[in-house]
Amino acid sequence: MKRTEMRELAFKTIYSKFFNPSEEDIFSNADQVGLEFTKKILENFALHYTEINDLISAHLKGYTIDRVYKIDLAIIIVALIELKYIKENPKEVIINEAVELAKKFSTDKSPKFVNGVLADIVKDIK
Secondary structure: OOHHHHHHHHHHHHHHHHHOOOOOOOOHHHHHHOOHHHHHHHHHHHHHHHHHHHHHHHOOOOOOHHHOOHHHHHHHHHHHHHHHHHOOOOHHHHHHHHHHHHHHHOOOOHHHHHHHHHHHHHOOOO
């Protein structure tokens, strides 16, 4: 499976968690196909959820995190986890992949929104 497909699986899993928070095992999708990269994203999501939300909230202009489309939020979270915790790929690649997910799964305005939020966040990530 390609990294793009692994990111998409992580995005779908995180997105589904927004609607079924009581589901205990967020790793079940990753475990079924044995994808270590996807599992890294999901583990970091579980470990750093509050910090991730705080970072995203600090970089939203004119929005609160509760008003962001859940699809866009899940996409931003996957990219942010890669940028901040995994650091295996260039930031440009990670942001581009996030924009592509937004084009595929969200609204016409979402790619620009996702790109803008991530570009702003990247400035603060060491």
